[in-house]
Amino acid sequence: MEIKSTNIQGCYILEPVICRDARGVFMETFHKKKLETLLGGPLEFVQDNQSVSNRNVLRGLHFQKGEHAQAKLGRVVRGRALDVVVDLREKSKSFREVFTIELSEYNNLQLFIPRGLAHGFLALEDQTVFSYKCDAYYYPGSESGIIYNDPELAIDWGIPDSELIISEKDRRLQYLKELFP
Numbered sequence: 001m002e003i004k005s006t007n008i009q010g011c012y013i014l015e016p017v018i019c020r021d022a023r024g025v026f027m028e029t030f031h032k033k034k035l036e037t038l039l040g041g042p043l044e045f046v047q048d049n050q051s052v053s054n055r056n057v058l059r060g061l062h063f064q065k066g067e068h069a070q071a072k073l074g075r076v077v078r079g080r081a082l083d084v085v086v087d088l089r090e091k092s093k094s095f096r097e098v099f100t101i102e103l104s105e106y107n108n109l110q111l112f113i114p115r116g117l118a119h120g121f122l123a124l125e126d127q128t129v130f131s132y133k134c135d136a137y138y139y140p141g142s143e144s145g146i147i148y149n150d151p152e153l154a155i156d157w158g159i160p161d162s163e164l165i166i167s168e169k170d171r172r173l174q175y176l177k178e179l180f181p
């Protein structure tokens with residue numbers, strides 16, 4: 001497993017070792033001890049999630065507040081997605097910064113997302129399967145988020161707004177200026 005830093009403190013790109021032979025491909029998609037060594041600290045994932053999205057579906061930008069904040073290890077098992085995180089940690093050197101990366105079944109990349117970041121993605125192919133580990137349980141009462149088209153973030157999703165498929169819930173998410181008045 002190789003690790004690369006991003007512009008966001010504690011957020012890392014992970015590239016698994018791909019073992020290919022005449023039968024196909026094998027890779028370790030998660031190895032607790034190796035990842036703890038690479039990240040330099042303990043990891044205790046407690047919940048795995050998976051969503052399937054057709055092309056142009058945008059999920060996010062979501063986070064859980066306070067004690068229910070989740071670190072995530074995300075990857076695309078099938079298809080392609082533009083993955084986006086925003087640093088919402090006021091004490092972080094990268095506070096308010098955005099990082100985007102394409103995760104796909106073709107590049108096998110993963111993204112480690114520390115607690116305190118908002119996360120979302122745009123599916124770039126039909127039936128894109130996004131799978132991720134969380135180090136805290138889902139806690140509906142702590143759910144929050146930032147709206148995908150917040151002008152302060154100016155995220156380029158790469159397609160016209162009219163083509164985006166977004167849940168009513170996500171269309172009602174707050175702006176950064178409401179979260180940090």
Ligand SMILES: Cc1cn([C@H]2C[C@H](O)[C@@H](COP(=O)(O)OP(=O)(O)O[C@H]3O[C@H](C)C(=O)[C@H](O)[C@H]3O)O2)c(=O)[nH]c1=O
Nearest residue numbers: 049051059060061062063072119120121137138139167
């Ligand atoms: C997140 C979650 C949701 N649910 C239920 C709640 C709804 O009935 C249904 C769909 O939930 P939601 O629309 O919040 O799903 P996404 O839009 O994919 O949410 C995720 O989107 C972005 C990309 C994230 O990083 C978050 O982990 C997560 O918020 O699954 C659960 O039962 N458990 C869960 O952990």
